[in-house]
Amino acid sequence: MLRLIARRLIFAVVTLWVVSMVVFSAIELLPGDACQAFLGQMAQGKRLENCRTEHNLNAPAYVRYADWALGLSAGDLGKSIKRSKPLEDIIGPRFRNTVILGMTAALVGIPLAILLGALAALYRDRRPDLWISFIAIFCMTVPEFITGTLLISFFSVWLGWLPGIVIMRADAPLLDVLSKIVLPVMTLTLVMVAHIMRMVRTSMIDVLASDFVMMSQLKGVSRLRQVLMHALPNALLPTINLIALNIAWLMGGVLVVEVVFNYPGIGRLSVNAISDRDFPLVQAIALLMASLYVGLNLIADLLALLLNPKLRSRGAG
């Protein structure tokens, strides 16, 4: 068991190391260096020289990579080209905001998805299932910027209940943030619920048809107990990893949602950084998002190990 966990941990670290190299070399391979990209037409003569000296671009790539990687492991994200504040101060609060957004959506969405998925499975091919599944297809296929815009037009423009865009400082206090993110959370939740609900439904249908659930029925276990104690835990097991993978994938959607609602998070920051051609900032954000993905998947892996004795004893990864 411990060896398994150690292996997962090592693989996570190796993944991040390789990702950091891929991210670094991808930016190296782009035409022009960070200073040329940022300065654009002004990239000539003394100005370019100064910028290159300031950002240590004259050193060979491997030296700069080593510098960057060493800095990262010490918690130093690097130096922005455009923005004068240290990268930690720029990224920190926005990263927090994105985490708040994602966590709230997950806290609302995952239980809701499990509930709806279980319901749909119990009423398989009957009216509740058909309705839930139909709405789910709609929610997961329509792009976030359309759902977001529709929600804005309904709740802000038509009903006037909620503000259509988020207006706040990046470092606003937590309560302030929570009070303003209803619509963005709703947008994210709709997509997330639809995806996870479909997975739960399928695996629940499988489990409900299995022998041990039949057995519990024969023993006279009540329907509620049968579903809650026998079927649901077993149906959730295979979906944990899928949920983690999906949440990580949906992070791409967070970027769009943040732009739609003008939310000061890491996604909108990355779009701005790319438009400004602030490559050190882009590099730092890319690595941060990769760590988030690796972290989420690691947690899911460990959770699956913890909940499933079979995986533990088999010892295979």
Next chain:
Amino acid sequence: MSAMVDILKGVMATRSGKIGVVLVTFHLVLALVAPWLVPFDFDAQSAVIDHAGPSLAHWAGLDILGRDVLTRTMLGGREALLVTLFGTGLAVIWGSFFGVLAGYLGGRVDDLIMRSVDIFLAIPWMIFLLLVIASFGNAPMVMILTLGFFYGIGVVRMARAATLEVVVKDYVLAAKARGESTLSIMANEILPNVRDVLMVESAMRWSWMLLAFSALSFLGFGVTPPTPDWGLMIANSRIYLALAPWPVLMPMIALSSLIIGINLTADALAKSLGVDKTTRALV
């Protein structure tokens, strides 16, 4: 050819499948013939009025610059379809090659390919796409190659999983015993038997890539104005929503109906081929 007809019949057997096929066909045909059908020039501005509602001349009204919304909506899916169709093709081809290779050879090759897949999955693809487009421009070729690359990574996983189920069958063993080459076994023994999975996979991936493309153009990275594109139209007209809903609603309906159509088709395809696709990750 008759195999294709059978598959289509299977898809059309359900009501949602029928709706899906009709929607997708409608959009494909529209994209092909729209340039000859549109009532106006997509960039022509009506000087006197902007944001006018629907009228006899302009069925879906005018946008902020006084351009005909119907014309722009009819043309707005062409680049998206072009890029995503070729992008999906590319993704499925390279993804299934490596996936089948990994599943068939196993061992070291499998480890190497799958660990690389795991690592590439950790890369925030959206940021990378934006970065590539910001540096190399948004020519369709650039988009096809980058989208095709990133969306192929998930195909590798699916193709490998499907191959693992086929590889143990007797006919693969027999082909090996006959001394056929790796490539020939992959193409003649394994590929036909993972075809169903790959077809469903392609349909799903097409709809996801369309989502990604429309998100890119919504962010302003997908197409260059004044080329009409649904995502960009929505982004540009969104702020005037309360004032003039038409320029937003029309591209929304167009884009949503296409994506829903693809998904309904994919669902029906999965059902008729007996491929289980709901327990899969998005990646």
